[in-house]
Amino acid sequence: MLIPPEFYSAHDVVDIARLLLGKLLVTEIDGHRSSGIITETEAYAGVTDKASHAWGGRRTKRTEVMYMQGGTAYVYLCYGIHHLFNVVTHEEGTPHAVLIRAIEPVDGLDIMLQRRKMSKLTPALTAGPGALSQALGINTAMTGLSLFGNSVYIEERPVIPDTNIVAATRIGVNYAGDDALLPYRFYIKGNKYVSKGKGL
DNA sequence: CAGCAGATTGACT
DNA sequence: GTCAATCTGCTGC
Numbered sequence: 230m231l232i233p234p235e236f237y238s239a240h241d242v243v244d245i246a247r248l249l250l251g252k253l254l255v256t257e258i259d260g261h262r263s264s265g266i267i268t269e270t271e272a273y274a275g276v277t278d279k280a281s282h283a284w285g286g287r288r289t290k291r292t293e294v295m296y297m298q299g300g301t302a303y304v305y306l307c308y309g310i311h312h313l314f315n316v317v318t319h320e321e322g323t324p325h326a327v328l329i330r331a332i333e334p335v336d337g338l339d340i341m342l343q344r345r346k347m348s349k350l351t352p353a354l355t356a357g358p359g360a361l362s363q364a365l366g367i368n369t370a371m372t373g374l375s376l377f378g379n380s381v382y383i384e385e386r387p388v389i390p391d392t393n394i395v396a397a398t399r400i401g402v403n404y405a406g407d408d409a410l411l412p413y414r415f416y417i418k419g420n421k422y423v424s425k426g427k428g429l
Numbered sequence: 430c431a432g433c434a435g436a437t438t439g440a441c442t
Numbered sequence: 443g444t445c446a447a448t449c450t451g452c453t454g455c
Contacts, residue, residue, distance in 0.1 A: 309448030
């Protein structure tokens with residue numbers, strides 16, 4: 230069962246980031262279904278968040294998608310190589326988004342291994358924003374797609390209890406000054422499919 | 430219009 | 443542990 234549109238249009242992006250843990254992220258491409266449980270997320274709180282692309286109200290062709298209605302996929306190309314998958318939240322006109330940083334593989338293991346050019350399952354398959362996007366076949370062509378009735382969507386799953394969730398600072402955003410210290414990163418405690426980041 | 434840094438990963442010393 | 447790959451968009455000349 231799909232997560233309803235109201236879930237994404239809620240106003241507290243940090244709350245949504247936490248609730249997305251444990252949900253099932255699915256892609257269906259050329260008839261192939263691949264999916265994984267979301268194990269790690271980060272919130273990006275629009276114009277007031279220096280780490281966000283939309284900080285200060287910046288608006289470009291690329292970030293335009295962030296201003297769309299909650300429940301839209303925002304795929305951003307980072308370092309010219311890696312596709313980072315985000316879920317747009319809040320209502321139209323407010324550029325909030327949740328970055329999906331890691332998933333635990335569920336369906337389509339073979340096709341994921343093939344896409345990643347790997348032969349056996351390791352946490353590196355889907356632990357990391359660029360890695361999970363590649364494994365699921367997500368690319369910049371998916372940006373702007375709604376998560377309803379398209380090739381990418383999220384299925385409902387039981388909420389992870391707070392005792393199994395860890396809040397931490399975000400990764401790779403030290404340039405954002407004070408905002409880099411915000412506890413906007415969430416992951417499932419003890420799960421192997423959580424990205425390590427560079428330092429931390 | 431040229432230069433540079435970034436929500437990262439993987440290969441090499 | 444260190445460094446290159448490769449494209450978007452911001453900053454500065």
